[in-house]
Amino acid sequence: MADSSRGCWIEQSEPWDLESQLDLPLNLDQDRHNVFHSRLKALRTQARRQAVELSISS
Structure with a gap:
């Protein structure tokens, strides 16, 4: 990502x-x-569904 992205800001x-x-x-x-x-x-909806189905280890 560092090679192909740029960022800037404006106050x-x-x-x-x-x-x-x-x-x-x-x-x-x-x-x-x-x-x-x-x-x-x-895609975000699908990712949320998949995240809910993942087992969480403690």
Whole structure:
């Protein structure tokens, strides 16, 4: 990931205003129009189901 990803930040007093203007595919709540939204939502639902079924060792 270190070789293929980048990050940056912007100081913003009201970040929700900026988020509504950006394409943030991992933010399902704020980016429903993204082409990956339905697929990512389905994958997260599947991952939750699988996590619940995993045995937990103590």
